[in-house]
Amino acid sequence: MKIDGNVASKALLEIDKNIDKLVKQIELLSYVNPINIEEEKARFFSSKYLTDPVFKYPTINFDKFKLHRQLFTQSLESIEDEEIRNLYEDIIYAYSGLIQCIETIGNGKKFYYNCLHCFGTPTENDVENAKFILHFEDDNREVTSFQPKYSAKDAEVFFRTFSEAYDFDYRIDYSDKISAIAMVLNNIKTLVLNTNHTYSDNEIAVLTNHEIGVHMVTTMNGLLHPLKIFSHGFPNNEETQEGLAVFSEYMSNNLTITRLKELAYRVIAVDTLAKGYPFSRTFRLLHNQYDLDRETAFYITLRAHRGGGFTKDYLYLTGLKKVYDYYQSGKDLSLLLTGKVSLEYANEIQSLIEKGYAVPSKHITDSYTENKNTNKKVDFILRSLK
Template identity: 30%
Template sequence: MTAGRERGTAAPETSAIEAGAFSAADLAADHAMASLAGTVRFLLEMTPVNADDVRSAFLAHPESDPVFEYRELDVAPDVLDAEVAALPLDGVTDATLAALLRNRQREMALRVEMLRARATPEFLQLSIAHYGPVLPALVHTAEDLLERLPSGRLEHDSVDAAAFLAAAKAEIDHYRSVDPDIGIHAEIRDDVSGVLVEGNTLLISHNASVAATRVNALLQHEVGTHLVTQVNGLAQPIRMLGSGLAHYDETQEGLAVVAEIACGGLTASRLRQLAARVVAVHSMVGGASFVETHRLLTGHGLPAGSAYGVAMRVYRAGGFTKDAIYLRGLLALLEHVAGGGSLDLLFLGKFSLEDLPLVEDLADRRLLAPAKITPRYLDDPESEGRLRDAARADDLVALVNA
């Protein structure tokens, strides 16, 4: 959906490289930060390696909190901390770029503290500092959705990890037909839970099971949003647009759910899941145990297995509050579009809606390159209408299947 600037014309072909407006010091600082960011697999470090293994035991006897185990950290936090502090940002001359990089440096330092505090009581407060508090209005919206959306097991047919991998590879091949040089991949792993993107790779748990009605929507979420923006961001003069600027997660996840709406794949159970994540985070922050939150979620109508998945994501690493941002990010983007805002620049990389004015400044100064690829769902002539209707809707329930 566009407003003002037309899709695909965020910046002319002869912009950033030929103009050479960024100094060598500017680009060196950005590239150093992007290189450092690429060494940390943050989501993998936060994800238990035994989440699927303990699932059956917990569901058979849901009276004791599960004990999660984690992989060894790839990078020593003390070393990473020193590397973050040593980033050469003092020489950045472009004021907009300096602001973007400084904000991201502060966030990187906070993430190092989260890695250091993983699976300790200190982790939760660091997570709240990173992802923000869950305010009462968001909790009320989530509880209302759980109250009014149909509950229970709503989707029966599913595909396994191998079938979803085949679908993901076909989706990636579509983008390679547009640009053969893009470096994105998909693979099955036995040390992840569910489906997630880390860097340029879609990681699929060997135990993954995806509802058949959700396959395309999940592909548009993971490949059409997270991997597309990674490709476009790395093609920018500012490489951090590929790695992600400060607080990009909320807008990225909101944009990925927008993709699910645009392709007509947002189901009632998926919207309930997003609402349940908010309720679970709120419960955990309030001091509830895993067992208590699991019981709360099943009381809201989630099947026991689904409730375990939601609770596991929230309680991992010591209290990972990231899952509240999906619904919050979606609401912010729908409000943005309803106010006449465009989504176009958001496809150029990973950054927050809060930083959109700064990115617009770079685009207006012809410092950004055009997108190498655009989300496949935008090729659907009905997608723009679905997004327009979603932005106008005064009830989130109306978003189901757009």
């Protein structure tokens, strides 16, 4: 269906284009990763885990107040379609919240409270789900698949080979200043690999399905619509996007108990923020009480405490459960691959496609075509989560 060329449609496309220009400057992950992780890790370990790290962050290169003002001066009243107008109101409030997050990075409680507004915090149910997962023993898989083997440069070859199944191109960059071992930067169509990490076969299998199979797929699909919101992101899209990405690990038979426990530890770490734990106390909880090795405990703690308290990490588990239930109910996953979209806006996405403002997904996550999971214990856990 073609877009109606009336004044209201032109107004919507103009507003959408304006917002797109503004939010291209807001890539939260570009700002929230400390630039001195390795130095502070060494200092923290030498202090016997007592002295909290003091992280430094990249300089913000945009005028925060001006960006807020430009967002809120969009003439949404010129969008006649009420459903679409409400969606764009939600979008403007969501992006204003992200700007507030970015402008308070490194500012302790202020950043944490802004994150609560954007991402929320684990409920009692979420924490119970995490503890339920932690009761299970790690997988008895071939230990060799978990052994570190590949440098970031070696890993690039695997990502390139995996990507041959998809009809798109993207850049691969390297960084020693990210807390994840790999991540997709949506606004510049780039996969970033962590040069401080040595990758195992299992991590390569997980990351190719997670980062390329979902995050890069939704990046590329998001660029194909008349409306740019599919590319820069719907409100609360992080939970759905991470849920889809971990679900791709599950469908490709790469979701292990070990990986589920990693997601559970993230929930536990984020929950400590609400309890007022400093970095060192969260670390000691994971390292001493839960017996995580110190490297793993450090990076899980770092992910939660960066910026002053980054709550997003609990959403991987909640998102996985929601996407798993969505799939089990027989609903169409391709609708959620149309871009950086949220499950809660599924009806609006369908409506936008029908009105000609969006198109069905061109690129489909390879693992979604057939459920290859053979791990009955993983299935039991996902069914049992509340």
